[in-house]
Amino acid sequence: MYRYFDIRGLRFCIRRWGTESEPILFLHGVHGTSASWDGVVQALNGVRPAIGMDLRGHGGSSWPDDGYDVRTIADDVAAVVQEMSPPYDIVGHGFGAAAALVVAAIHPTVVRRLLMSELPIDDRETGPVTRIIRETPESFGSFEEGRQFLAERMVGVSAETIDRRASERLRRDLDGRWRWRGSISGMRALIKRPMAGFNLWELAPRVLAPTVVVRGSRSIVFPVESFERLARVIPGAEGFQIANVGQALPDERPLAMAHILRGFLGAKD
DSSP: OEEEEEETTEEEEEEEESOSSSOEEEEOOTTOOGGGGHHHHHHHTTSSOEEEEOOTTBTTSOOOSSOOSHHHHHHHHHHHHHTTOSOEEEEEETHHHHHHHHHHHHOGGGEEEEEEESOOTTOOTTSHHHHHHHHOOSEESSHHHHHHHHHHHSTTOOHHHHHHHHHHHEEEOTTSOEEESBOHHHHHHHHHSSSTTOOHHHHGGGOOSOEEEEEETTOSSSOHHHHHHHHHHSTTOEEEEETTOOSOHHHHOHHHHHHHHHHHHTOOO
16 A cells, blocks of 8 residues: 655655554665565564555655765665654664664664664765766666666676566656666766765764664675674664675565564564
């Protein structure tokens, strides 16, 4: 079920799984949508209701020309949560994890517990996330061309996952070309000033909510040194590494992610 909120001059698309009582809020990464969390939500098997938010410039939410920095997106998230009776348990992946960290540090009253996976905390102009966005074309001549683009950049990810993500992220336009379900210009604006003067390392010690940090053992986005440091600087945080996988944790290891989340929430497997 989908619900829409008109907040801050934009429309935000919220997807709901289950009832409305105490849901977990899931935040996707760059190029993703709320559907990126389907596997994890299914693996949770109804332990808790869940909602997923399409961030600005992604999926069914508005695609504005500006506002693509972590502070603005974090403020979007906080504003939506305020409309839905906070506090919430928030789970973020990739850039969604960066936004979740900022929400927890600056809007602490809306966050009850926090889980962050594959946070690109040190990504710079030459980082893997930045590089992929720079290489992303506006459109493709065919669905297969777009799928191949994803396959070449989702190294180690199963063909089934790539097929699913291509179907989720690409749409055919009236001119016959295949385009992203999101604003490529917005994503490019994001990498020009993703943190907008913010230093996530300085914000991290301000996170007071119980926190779990998750990394894939083969990740090129979240180096082990950054993972270990982040788990140290957030008060009381726990860190988990998932073996034999890169950064596509919600896609490739939904059962492991759900297991960690169940333990964090105090639920039984």
